[in-house]
Structure formats: structure tokens, C-alpha cells
Amino acid sequence: MFLSCLLQPLRAALLATVLIGAGVPAGIAWAAPDAGSAATxxxxxxxxxxxxxxxxxxxxxxxxxxxxxxxxxxxxxxxxxxxxxxxxxxxxxxxxxxxxxxxxxxPVPEGGEDQDIARxxxxxxxxxxxxxxxxxxxxxxxxxxxxxxxxxxxxxxxxxxxxxxRKVASPLSPTLWREFAQHLPDDLSRLQSLGQQARDGLSRATAKHGWTVPLAGAVMALLMVFPLRLWLRHLGRRYAASERAPAGRVRRTGLAVWLLLVGTLLPGLAAKLLVGSLDAISAIAPRLVSVADTFVVATFIAAFIAALAACLLVPTRPSWRLLDIDDLAAVRLRRFAWGAAWLTWLTMLMRAVSRAALTSNVGTITLDGLIALTYVGLIMSMLATLAALHRRRSAEAAQAEQEAEAAGKPHATRGSRSGWLVVARLGGHLAVFGALIATLLGYLNFAMFTAQQMVWVTVVVLATQLLMKFADDFALWLLAPESAIGRTLRLSTGLPPGRLEQGGVLVSATLRVVLVIVGITAVVAPFGNVSVLYDWVQALAGGVRIGGSVLRPSSVFWAIVVLLCGLALMRVVQRWLTETYLPKTDLDTGARNSISTVAHYTGIVLAALWALATLGIGFEKLALLASALSVGIGFGLQAITQNFVSGLILLAERPVKIGDWVKIGDQEGDIRRISVRSTEIQVGDKSTLIVPNSELITKTIRNMTMANALGRIQIQFSVPLGTDVGKLRGLMLDIYAANETVLSEPAPSVFIDSINGGLVAINSFAYVPSARSVYGTRSALLFELLQQCAANGIALVTPTDIHLVRDPQP
Missing domain, CATH: 1.20.120 (Four Helix Bundle (Hemerythrin (Met), subunit A))
Structure with missing residues (x-):
């Protein structure tokens, strides 16, 4: 008797559901003309x-x-x-x-003004x-x-x-069931009246318009749910397994997202199509409009839960599974997910029917209690499956460890449980315990809310995790250097591969933040009004007022686009200068570098000003900002400003330029690069000396190639007083003439520097084409000088040894 009484309202609810189908909510349909007229x-x-x-x-x-x-x-x-x-x-x-x-x-003149102007x-x-x-x-x-x-x-x-x-009688108490039995006939009568209204509305509509439109909608809805949905799922799997699909993890997460979209949208769209056909002939009774709205929402939610479980668990294809579970757990969790989807669909629909039929409170409370207990049983079954999975993993880990010890091989320690598994089991046990205690104490609403939120939070967390994985994989694949888009960007803009990968990481981070915000909003939606978040988004889209300016997201987006375009245009102009125009001029390498560097920084400044103008920040505001920062620049950024100005002086005045051989302090080398902050000098050991530009402006620097690129060699030595200095002079000139590096113009020269202490000091000079050749050429000349002097019997004076001899003590 009790079972028949319980099934009768369920049959009435299902009858009303079948009659009205699922479709576009009437409130949305009525609001559409208002939205269109509001614009006018x-x-x-x-x-x-x-x-x-x-x-x-x-x-x-x-x-x-x-x-x-x-x-x-x-x-x-x-x-x-x-x-x-x-x-x-x-x-x-x-x-x-x-x-x-x-x-x-x-202002109005004192003597008055013309009547037309006054009017x-x-x-x-x-x-x-x-x-x-x-x-x-x-x-x-x-x-x-x-x-x-x-x-x-x-x-x-x-x-x-x-x-x-709110507390009612406990389900274990006969009071609740006695009240439920008292109100049951009246509730059944209300449900039958609602069903009769549904049948009368359908009969009147079909008698007037016929069955063509509803049957066509039903057939098309069935085609969308079964053949089209299955074909699209098969198409997605075939594409993901083909060579045309992108390589990497995005192939798997992309397939999961595709299955989620197909499994969610097609059942919901089929329901909307069905009710649209019913609404076209006015077959939905007025009291069933709210049930139709709930039916549409319930269909989408149930389809979403089922599709999410299908794309994450994939019981028949373990290689495509995104969750770290075995096949047995995947099959069982898939069944429980389907059960949760159907239970959610029936719960929402039965509640809507109960509100439309105006059933008694005790009937609604009893129904909620039964649904809560069903949810608890479902959650307990899931927890039992997760516990069995944990035991199997622990056993496998223990067996692998024993086999490794028996074989005498080191074994890798692997955690027997996953983080998400621990959190899921802990949250599930708490939810089950709270729902059971609340049900036994009579807090059926709290038990129902707790069980539903446990299922909903699990669904939201899993969906957010899936979408975050897909966003990460998609962004990294989209801007990967070897992808089609990444290769196009790299060849067209000259960006290095590392910059593209950084861009992919930034895009991924942005998408993940957005998904986390959406997930949090979905979790807290039952506790408050979600429209508040959209109000914030709309307020942000309208702009944030900062002082006298309004900063809008669209302006920020276009400013970034303008800045990137300006920088790209600057790189094109600089490349044209350095590779096409400047090589055809008579300018030297240093002048070309100065022009290229100035053009580079000028382009950056112009691109920045262009982007600021796009944001609505004019030059007068920049002047105010510069004046406000002048004190900070004068004190905190004094060294940087000094080096920047010194770099501009170096590029304009050019006391040193690229290719010059300079000596600063005890270091000397070639200037390789001059920027607005520092200058790079390559020293003899091939290391790079980075010198701040202020050092080159304020200190003494020896530029050995500024006015004359020639290098001078000086050789000094002494010979005894009796040496034939004429012969020695001819020998020295012959040595200079025999060396290919020594220039004939200016001609080498040999001088007697002094005669002192029985020694003749010889000083000679020669010139080479570059200062960089002085050291090596001088060494070769000294080698040749020693050999020729030894062959011609010319003695070179060695340092005198002085010995101190003390007188013996008396």
C-alpha cells in the first residue's frame, strides 16, 4: 500500500514531464521582445x-x-x-x-544681451x-x-x-508517516488535477493545430539525442586518434572537452526543440510553465554530470583516461555517476511538480527525506569504491616492494594514495555522517542540502580540473615554437622560441584564473545570488574611474595591441635600417650602431606614448606624472638617469665607437656594443667588460684608434760603448723591413737615446696597420733581433750584478 502510494505521485510527475517536454523558459521568451525594445x-x-x-x-x-x-x-x-x-x-x-x-x-553682459541669445x-x-x-x-x-x-x-x-x-519528526518516528498518510489523498488529487490540465492543454492544442509539429519536434529531438550524439562522439574519437590531431597532451584533454560538450549540449538542445514544438501550438498549460523551465535546467545538469563522468573515466579506453584509477573503479564510478545524474534530474523535476501542484508541506518534506537517503546511499557506494581502489593500490605497492627486495633491486617508493582521493574520501565521509545524523534527528532539509551540495561540489571540482588541464594544454600547444601558429609568429615577428613559450604560459595562467573564479561562483551559487558577480563584471566592463580618467578593459586590450604593433613596427624599421639602408651609406660601423640604437629607443618611446593615448592618458597627464616622479628620479634613480644621459652623449658625440681599441684603467679591448645604459668591451681573454656609460664620460680613457688606426712599436735596449752602432742601425732597419706587418710609411726609425756609464741606449720606432697588432709584431721583432745580434757578434748588455763584500772583523 505504501509503495503504491509512493509511486502514484511519481507516475503523475513523469506524465506531466512527458506532456510538456522541455523547452525555452517562458520568462526568457517573454523577455526577448523587451530586450529588443529596450535598445530603442x-x-x-x-x-x-x-x-x-x-x-x-x-x-x-x-x-x-x-x-x-x-x-x-x-x-x-x-x-x-x-x-x-x-x-x-x-x-x-x-x-x-x-x-x-x-x-x-x-556670462550675461551688464547692459543686457540680444533677445535671440537670451532665448x-x-x-x-x-x-x-x-x-x-x-x-x-x-x-x-x-x-x-x-x-x-x-x-x-x-x-x-x-x-x-x-x-x-527547520526540524520535523524523525523518519524513524511514526508521527511523520502518519501525517504523510493523512495528506496523501489530497496530494494525489492535486497531482491528478495537474495531470488533467496537462492532458487538456495538449488535447486542445492538437485538436486545433494537429500533431505534425509536436511529432516532428519529438523525432528531431530523438535524432539529436541518439544518432547525432553518438556520431559526433565517434567523430571526435577518430580525429583524436588520427595523425591530423595535435601532438601532446592536448589531444587527450581536447577529446575530453569535446565529449563533454557533445554530451551536455545535444540532450539539452533536444529538450528545447521538443518543448519549442509544444509551445508553438500552445500545448503547455500555464501552471506547468515553471515545470518546463525546471525540466530544461534539469536536463542540462543531468546531461552535464553524465558527460563529465564519461569523458573523465572512459572505462573502455584506459589510455585516454584522465583520472588515475583502474578499470574496475572506472566502471563502477561511471554507474554511480549515471545514478547521480538521474537522481538529480528526478529530484529537480519532482520538486517542480510538487510546487506546481501545491502539495502539502509534509509530502514535500517526506519526499526530500527519501531523496536525501538515496543520495546518502549513492555517496556511500562511491566511497566504498574509492576505499576498494585504495586497498588494491596498497596491495600492488606492497607486492612490488616484496618482489624488488627478493630480486635485490632498489625499488622506488610510491605513494599508495592520491591527494584528490584522500580529499574525496574525507569530504564524502563527513557529508554522509552529517546527512545521516541530520536525517535521524529530523533536519531533513539540511540533510537534503548537504547531500546535494556534496554531489554538486564534486561535479564542479572535476569539471574545473578538466577545463584547467585543457586550457593549459591548449595554450602551450597553440604558442609552441613548433606548432603552425607558433612557427608563423616566430617567422613573421622574429620572436625567439622562449618568448612564445612564455606567452603560452601567461595565456594558460589567465585562463586558469578565470576558470577558478567561475568554479568558485558555481560552488557558492546555492548560497547567494550569482547575478552579483555579473554585476561586478559589467561594472568592470563599464570602466574603473582613476582620477579624471576611466580605465576600461577594452581600452587596456587595445592599448596592449597598439603597443605590440608599435614594437613590431619598430623592429621592422630597425631591421631595414641595419640591413638595407645603412650598409649603403658611407657611415662607419659606429655611426650605424648609433643611428640604429637611437631609432630603437625612439620607437619604444613612440609605441609607449601611442599605447597611453589609447588608454586615454594625454600628454598633459604624462607631464604631471613626470613632474611628480622627478624627485624620485633625482634621488632613487640618479645613477640610472646619469648612465642613460651619458649613453645619449656617447651616441651623439661619439668619443668612442664600436670597433675602437680603448684602455680604461688597467683593462683594454675592443668596444663591441654601446647601449643607453652601458658599454660592452671585449678584452684580450675574450671575456666581456661591462662599463657604465658614466665611467666613459667622467673618467680618462685612452682611445688608441680614434683619430689614427695605426699602432706604434717601440723597442729599447743597450749595447756596450765599443759596438759598431752604424752596423747595428742598418741591422735594425733590415729587421723592420723584413717584417710584413711593419709599414714602410711612416718609415721605421732608430735613435741613440743616450750614452752613459759605458753604455749606448738605443730607441727605435715602427708602425703597424692596427694597434691590435702591436703586441704580436713586437714579440716577433724581438725574436729576430736576438738572433741577428748573436749571428753578427753584437753583444747586448745584461743587467749588472752587484756583490757586497764585507771586510773581516778585526
Whole structure:
């Protein structure tokens, strides 16, 4: 008897569901013409419309006693606030234009003014007064709507707390079932009346319009759910397994996202198509409109849960599985996921039917208690499956460790449990324990809410994890250096592969942050109004006022685009200068580098100014910013500023240039690069000496190739006084002439530097083409000099040894 009484309302609910199908909510269909006409309304008319809507919300809020009703009122109040704020923004340009026209008239002269001008001034003043009144009214209306939304949100939170804390008789007590049996005949009568309305509406509609449209909608819906959905799933798997699919992890996560989209959208779209065909002939009874709305939402949610489980678990294809579980656990969890999807669908639909039929509270409470117990049983089954998975993994790890020890091989220590598995089991046990205790104590609403939130949070977390993996894989593949897009960007812009990979990481991080925010919003949606988040997004899209400027996301986006385009154009111009134009001029390497460097930094400055202008920051604001930062630049950035200015002086005055051989302190080498901050000098050991530009400006530097590129060799030595110095002079000149590096012009020269202490000091000079050749050529000349002197019997004086001899002590 009890079972038949329980199944009868379920059969009535399913009958109403079959009759109405699933379709576009009537509220959305009715709101579409209003949304289209709202675009043609004047700002004043929109303010008036928002005022009427807010008044209707205030009148309805006193009679609202359900979460759904309060949520609808919050949405209407938020929409009124958005309309008022948009109207105020639309009126601001008109007010500024009127102010500009009034300013052109100037003040009223003391002797009066022409009548035409006076009439124009009076008309403009009246228009301005009316605009000010409309703007003030719109601002006041927006603030009133915001306060009303906050007040209704507090009422929702209070009502939710009261519902969760409401206590009834325990399911173990006969009192609950006695009350349920007393109200059951009346509830069945209400359900039968609702079913009769559904049948009457369908009969009248088909008698008038026929069965063609509903049957066509039903056939197309079935085609979408079964053949089309299965074919699209097969198409996605075949493409992912082919060679045309992208390489890497994106192949697997992309297939999972495709299966999720196909499995979610096609059942929901099929339901909308079915109810659209019913609505086209007016076959949905007025009291069943809310059931139709719930049916659509329930279909999408149930399809989403089932599709998410299918794309994550993949019981028949372990290589494509994204979760780290074995085949047995995948099969069982897939069944439980289907059970959760069907249970969620039936729960939402039965609740909607119960509200439409106006059944008793005890019937609704009893139904919620049974659903809560069903959820608890489902969650316990999932936890048992996860526990068995943990035991199997522990056993496998222990067996592998024993085999490794028996073979005398080192074994890798592997954790027997995953982090997500531990969290899932802990959260599941807490939810089950809380729901069971709440059910036994009579808090059926709390038990129902806890069980549903456990399932919903699990679904949201898994979906967010899947989408984050796909976003990461897709962004890294899209901007990979070897991908088609990455190769195109690298060849067209000259970006190094590392920069492309950095871009992919940044895009991935941005997408992951957005997905986390969306996931958190989905988790907290049952506790509050999700439209508040969209209000923040819309306010952010409208712009953030900073001082006298409004910073909008669109402006930031276009500023970034402009900056990237400017930098790309700068690189093109610089490459044309260095590779095409400057090589055809008579300028040396240093002058070419100076021009290229100045063009480089000029392009960066112009691109930055262009981007700032796109943001709406004019040159006058930049001047104010520069004056405000002047003190900080003078003290904190003094060294950097000094090096920057010194670099500009070096590029303009060119006391040193690329290719010069300079000596600074005890270091000398070739100048390889001059930038606006420092200069790079390559010394003899091939290392690079980085010198701040201020050092090259303020200190003494020896530039051995500035005015003359020749290098001078000086050789000094001494010979005894009796040496034939004429012969020695000819020998030295012959040695110089025999060396190919020594120049004939200027000619080598040999001098007697001094005669002192029985020694003749010889000093000779020769020139080579470059200062860089001095050291090696001088060494070769000294080798040759020693050999020739030894062959010609010319003695070179060696240092004198001095020996001190002491007299013996007496």
C-alpha cells in the first residue's frame, strides 16, 4: 500500500514531464521582445521603466516566501539598477555638450544681451536643468535598487537558514508517516488535477493545430539525442586518434572537452526543440510553465554530470583516461555517476511538480527525506569504491616492494594514495555522517542540502580540473615554437622560441584564473545570488574611474595591441635600417650602431606614448606624472638617469665607437656594443667588460684608434760603448723591413737615446696597420733581433750584478 502510494505521485510527475517536454523558459521568451525594445528606448524612458520595475519588486517582496521567488526579485532589482546606471551614463555626454554650448555664450553682459541669445540661453538652461533632474533621478534610482537587492539577499540568507534549521519528526518516528498518510489523498488529487490540465492543454492544442509539429519536434529531438550524439562522439574519437590531431597532451584533454560538450549540449538542445514544438501550438498549460523551465535546467545538469563522468573515466579506453584509477573503479564510478545524474534530474523535476501542484508541506518534506537517503546511499557506494581502489593500490605497492627486495633491486617508493582521493574520501565521509545524523534527528532539509551540495561540489571540482588541464594544454600547444601558429609568429615577428613559450604560459595562467573564479561562483551559487558577480563584471566592463580618467578593459586590450604593433613596427624599421639602408651609406660601423640604437629607443618611446593615448592618458597627464616622479628620479634613480644621459652623449658625440681599441684603467679591448645604459668591451681573454656609460664620460680613457688606426712599436735596449752602432742601425732597419706587418710609411726609425756609464741606449720606432697588432709584431721583432745580434757578434748588455763584500772583523 505504501509503495503504491509512493509511486502514484511519481507516475503523475513523469506524465506531466512527458506532456510538456522541455523547452525555452517562458520568462526568457517573454523577455526577448523587451530586450529588443529596450535598445530603442530613450534614457528617460528607461529610467521610468526601471522605476516601475523597482516599485513592482517592492510590492512583491512582502509576499515572497520562497527562495526561487526572492531570487527572481533580486534579478529584477539588479536589472533595474543596471538600466538606471546605463541611462545615467547615456545622459552624461548630453549634459557635457550642453555645458559646452552654454560656455560659448559666456556670462550675461551688464547692459543686457540680444533677445535671440537670451532665448537660446533660457532654452539651454531649461534643457540642462531637465537633464540634471533626470541624471539625479537615475542615480537615486540605482542606489535604491542596490539597497533593495541587498535587503532581499539578506532575506534569502535568513530564509535559507530557517529552512536548513527547520526540524520535523524523525523518519524513524511514526508521527511523520502518519501525517504523510493523512495528506496523501489530497496530494494525489492535486497531482491528478495537474495531470488533467496537462492532458487538456495538449488535447486542445492538437485538436486545433494537429500533431505534425509536436511529432516532428519529438523525432528531431530523438535524432539529436541518439544518432547525432553518438556520431559526433565517434567523430571526435577518430580525429583524436588520427595523425591530423595535435601532438601532446592536448589531444587527450581536447577529446575530453569535446565529449563533454557533445554530451551536455545535444540532450539539452533536444529538450528545447521538443518543448519549442509544444509551445508553438500552445500545448503547455500555464501552471506547468515553471515545470518546463525546471525540466530544461534539469536536463542540462543531468546531461552535464553524465558527460563529465564519461569523458573523465572512459572505462573502455584506459589510455585516454584522465583520472588515475583502474578499470574496475572506472566502471563502477561511471554507474554511480549515471545514478547521480538521474537522481538529480528526478529530484529537480519532482520538486517542480510538487510546487506546481501545491502539495502539502509534509509530502514535500517526506519526499526530500527519501531523496536525501538515496543520495546518502549513492555517496556511500562511491566511497566504498574509492576505499576498494585504495586497498588494491596498497596491495600492488606492497607486492612490488616484496618482489624488488627478493630480486635485490632498489625499488622506488610510491605513494599508495592520491591527494584528490584522500580529499574525496574525507569530504564524502563527513557529508554522509552529517546527512545521516541530520536525517535521524529530523533536519531533513539540511540533510537534503548537504547531500546535494556534496554531489554538486564534486561535479564542479572535476569539471574545473578538466577545463584547467585543457586550457593549459591548449595554450602551450597553440604558442609552441613548433606548432603552425607558433612557427608563423616566430617567422613573421622574429620572436625567439622562449618568448612564445612564455606567452603560452601567461595565456594558460589567465585562463586558469578565470576558470577558478567561475568554479568558485558555481560552488557558492546555492548560497547567494550569482547575478552579483555579473554585476561586478559589467561594472568592470563599464570602466574603473582613476582620477579624471576611466580605465576600461577594452581600452587596456587595445592599448596592449597598439603597443605590440608599435614594437613590431619598430623592429621592422630597425631591421631595414641595419640591413638595407645603412650598409649603403658611407657611415662607419659606429655611426650605424648609433643611428640604429637611437631609432630603437625612439620607437619604444613612440609605441609607449601611442599605447597611453589609447588608454586615454594625454600628454598633459604624462607631464604631471613626470613632474611628480622627478624627485624620485633625482634621488632613487640618479645613477640610472646619469648612465642613460651619458649613453645619449656617447651616441651623439661619439668619443668612442664600436670597433675602437680603448684602455680604461688597467683593462683594454675592443668596444663591441654601446647601449643607453652601458658599454660592452671585449678584452684580450675574450671575456666581456661591462662599463657604465658614466665611467666613459667622467673618467680618462685612452682611445688608441680614434683619430689614427695605426699602432706604434717601440723597442729599447743597450749595447756596450765599443759596438759598431752604424752596423747595428742598418741591422735594425733590415729587421723592420723584413717584417710584413711593419709599414714602410711612416718609415721605421732608430735613435741613440743616450750614452752613459759605458753604455749606448738605443730607441727605435715602427708602425703597424692596427694597434691590435702591436703586441704580436713586437714579440716577433724581438725574436729576430736576438738572433741577428748573436749571428753578427753584437753583444747586448745584461743587467749588472752587484756583490757586497764585507771586510773581516778585526
Amino acid at each position: 528606448l530613450t534614457p528617460q524612458a528607461r529610467i521610468e521603466k526601471a522605476s516601475r520595475a523597482l516599485d513592482a519588486v517592492k510590492r512583491a517582496v512582502n509576499d515572497a516566501d520562497a527562495q526561487e521567488t526572492l531570487k527572481t526579485l533580486v534579478d529584477q532589482a539588479s536589472q533595474a539598477q543596471r538600466d538606471a546606471e546605463a541611462s545615467v551614463q547615456a545622459l552624461q555626454p548630453d549634459l557635457e555638450a550642453l555645458d559646452a554650448r552654454i560656455a560659448l555664450l559666456g 537660446q540661453r533660457k532654452a539651454l538652461d531649461k534643457q540642462r536643468s531637465d537633464l540634471n533632474s533626470d541624471i539625479a533621478r537615475g542615480k537615486l534610482l540605482a542606489e535604491d535598487a542596490r539597497q533593495q537587492s541587498e535587503s532581499i539577499e539578506k532575506m534569502r540568507a535568513q530564509l535559507l537558514g530557517e529552512q536548513l534549521g
